[in-house]
Amino acid sequence: MNSPLKSVDPAQPGVVDISDTSPEDYIPGGVHSSIRRFDPILNLSRAEGSRVYDMEGKEYLDYHLAFGPILLGHRDEGVTAAVNEALGEIDLVGSGATRFEVELSRLLVEHVPSAERVLLTNSGSEATYHAIRVSRAMTGRDYVLKFRGSYHGWHDSVALSVQPIANQSQRDLISAGVLGTTADRTMTAIFNDFESVEDIFREHGSTIAAVIVEPIQHGIGCITPQASFLEDLRRITSDYGALLIFDEVITGFRHAIGGFQSLVGVMPDLTTLGKAMGNGFPISAVAGGKEVMERFDTHPSGDVFFAGTFNGHPVSSAAAIATIRRLENSATYDKLYHLGDRMRAGLRTIGERLPFPTSVAGYGSIYILYFSETPPTRSTDLVSHDGPRFMRYRRAMIERGIFEPVMDLKRCHISLAHTEDDVDHTLNAAEDALKYVATHHLE
Numbered sequence: 001m002n003s004p005l006k007s008v009d010p011a012q013p014g015v016v017d018i019s020d021t022s023p024e025d026y027i028p029g030g031v032h033s034s035i036r037r038f039d040p041i042l043n044l045s046r047a048e049g050s051r052v053y054d055m056e057g058k059e060y061l062d063y064h065l066a067f068g069p070i071l072l073g074h075r076d077e078g079v080t081a082a083v084n085e086a087l088g089e090i091d092l093v094g095s096g097a098t099r100f101e102v103e104l105s106r107l108l109v110e111h112v113p114s115a116e117r118v119l120l121t122n123s124g125s126e127a128t129y130h131a132i133r134v135s136r137a138m139t140g141r142d143y144v145l146k147f148r149g150s151y152h153g154w155h156d157s158v159a160l161s162v163q164p165i166a167n168q169s170q171r172d173l174i175s176a177g178v179l180g181t182t183a184d185r186t187m188t189a190i191f192n193d194f195e196s197v198e199d200i201f202r203e204h205g206s207t208i209a210a211v212i213v214e215p216i217q218h219g220i221g222c223i224t225p226q227a228s229f230l231e232d233l234r235r236i237t238s239d240y241g242a243l244l245i246f247d248e249v250i251t252g253f254r255h256a257i258g259g260f261q262s263l264v265g266v267m268p269d270l271t272t273l274g275k276a277m278g279n280g281f282p283i284s285a286v287a288g289g290k291e292v293m294e295r296f297d298t299h300p301s302g303d304v305f306f307a308g309t310f311n312g313h314p315v316s317s318a319a320a321i322a323t324i325r326r327l328e329n330s331a332t333y334d335k336l337y338h339l340g341d342r343m344r345a346g347l348r349t350i351g352e353r354l355p356f357p358t359s360v361a362g363y364g365s366i367y368i369l370y371f372s373e374t375p376p377t378r379s380t381d382l383v384s385h386d387g388p389r390f391m392r393y394r395r396a397m398i399e400r401g402i403f404e405p406v407m408d409l410k411r412c413h414i415s416l417a418h419t420e421d422d423v424d425h426t427l428n429a430a431e432d433a434l435k436y437v438a439t440h441h442l443e
């Protein structure tokens with residue numbers, strides 16, 4: 001698990017030789033985000049297009065894509081040029097708004113249908129935190145409703161019910177140290193089970209400030225919303241005076257430049273965006289109607305505190321502008337969707353020949369191979385998914401040079417830098433890995 005760090009070229013001036021240093025010597029567990037600790041850990045030293053390279057120079061086709069932010073491909077030329085241009089002009093100044101922040105905000109308002117105003121911050125967690133806080137301020141209510149299996153960040157209001165199957169024997173928090181009185185203000189329903197939402201609203205409707213929902217449940221792979229589920233959420237939140245928050249941190253930009261809301265025509269009160277927006281640079285946004293957004297105290301009449309030293313950083317903003325400009329060409333989505341379709345169709349065909357059940361799900365450039373008879377339509381269906389086999393498969397893929405994260409239920413992402421050949425090569429590796437898994441039960 002522990003690979004010592006080696007510099008790419010110790011002889012290169014300015015490159016420190018850390019070849020006798022292990023990440024664990026300085027970093028607890030050797031990673032700066034707990035979900036980066038898979039087995040095996042890949043310590044990567046270079047990334048380009050659809051590929052990443054480890055310390056020994058071994059190449060991997062990358063479908064992890066850093067949990068989703070890389071949409072155009074690693075180190076996309078246009079994004080790199082925009083970042084360099086910004087750096088030639090300004091860095092962080094902490095006053096007013098730079099031209100980069102203004103242009104990016106305008107682009108978001110132009111493209112995201114429910115956005116009249118936006119505020120930029122740095123991570124998805126910050127965005128969902130602020131969306132929930134302003135919902136509480138708008139409604140004067142405390143409670144939040146989320147869906148089992150969705151992850152909305154690390155803060156206390158959403159630090160629960162992330163696993164798809166409830167563990168009855170213990171509290172369902174993702175962390176020690178979560179303030180119970182805050183987590184207790186969050187209730188959990190089942191995605192695509194509108195009755196479970198209605199039941200909660202019937203009993204607690206007058207106390208609910210907001211429903212926060214990933215419009216496609218990507219936290220556990222890919223569960224798309226059934227028929228009128230999102231419309232029903234829109235209606236019930238409006239009826240009860242609660243806000244509807246679409247957490248489009250994954251779906252935003254990856255599936256459409258205007259987010260999933262632009263594809264289904266359901267308008268949330270608030271939208272959170274992040275990940276693919278900056279093609280790997282740290283940036284996120286909260287967006288919504290003028291009235292709710294002007295409750296934030298960046299506006300003189302607002303009373304909901306909104307601040308951050310690095311908010312709207314010119315470098316990240318420039319990266320996001322360059323990313324969004326590329327996405328304005330609809331051919332980018334044609335290609336992403338085409339590659340996704342090709343991968344899913346290929347995996348389905350391979351699955352038909354296997355001695356154990358697999359099923360394929362996905363949307364656009366996201367795909368996942370579940371180890372169950374049919375893909376889940378609700379988180380509760382995942383009881384029939386064979387997690388240990390899934391993990392064995394993912395390890396076998398890494399051994400074959402395909403980087404799909406060794407984390408149960410974690411979706412895979414395709415970038416614009418991937419090609420049909422990459423997909424076909426991946427399908428060959430998948431077939432081989434699955435045959436291996438079929439004959440190696442207990443590893």
Ligand code: PMP
Pocket residue numbers: 067122123124125126128151152153154214247248249250274275
């Ligand atoms: N919302 C969703 C839907 C996410 O998938 C994530 C991250 N996986 C977050 C919020 C939190 O984003 P971040 O890791 O940037 O804080």
